[in-house]
Amino acid sequence: MKKYIFLILILLFSVFSLSGCLHKKDGLTDLEVIKNRGYLIAGVKTDSPPFGYYKNAELRGIDVQIAQYIADGIFGFESPQNIKYVSVNAQNRIEKLNSKEVDILVATLSVNDKRKLVIDFSMPYFVANQKIMIAKNSKINSLSYFNKQGKLGVVMGTTGEKVVRLVVPNAYIIGAKTYYEAFKYLKQGKIDAIFGDDCILSGLNNGNYRIINRAYSREYYAVAVRKSSSSKDLLKEINSIIAYILDEKKSILVKKP
Secondary structure (H helix, E strand, O other), X not given: OHHHHHHHHHHHHHHHHHHHHHHHHHOOOHHHHHHHHOOEEEEEEOEEOOOEEEEOOEEEOHHHHHHHHHHHHHHOOOOHHHEEEEEEOOOOHHHHHXXXXXXXXXXXXXXXXXXXXXXXXXXXOEEEEEEEEEEOOOOOOOHHHHHOOOXXXXXXXXXXXXXXXXXXXXXXXXXXXXXXXXXXHHHHOOOOEEEEEHHHXXXXXXXXXXXXXXXXXXXEEOOEEEOOHHHHHHHHHHHHHHHHHHHHXXXXXXXXX
């Protein structure tokens, strides 16, 4: 009898010890996971100059630089080896974050109440205005034009789509997956204008277009992390790094909200 009790106690001890080890492993914060891995995985857009785009096969842009600064701050040294970039777009970026394909999003992501329900945001690092880009010779002068005529391009899954549907509910909308696709539609004459963030529209403009100087909303770009208690240390670290970037300017085109 004593032998069986002893064996049961050993079995229970083993189970509790194993579960304790598993709990300790599973209990790592996101910041600890990143540090143990040795590099940060950042979701960035590749269709949004000057924030994320390819030039001569090299990934560049403001968001790319900010993600690198965050990685450098986390690991305490500057190195391109301490970060891995994953391309995201407006439709899949939050899904890629919450499925843990990426650790953070630095992807022209505007802060809004709906998104706050599923992700957490850092302090803002950039302020954009949503405007209309048209051909230089176009007679269009406002968004209201599209309530009765014309075709308006917008990138689906962005706050721009939400604004358009609210301000001009009767507009004929042509949805695009990326800003590059929307710009291609404009060049091909499939749409009469693009509605989106002015800084990205300016980055796309090749000189044959103009942006109407009327803002329909202000967009505060921020870094996103998963909405979890395990992300709190990471978010605190990111806020500290962004505050430093905003104060020092760090040779990137950021502006305080």
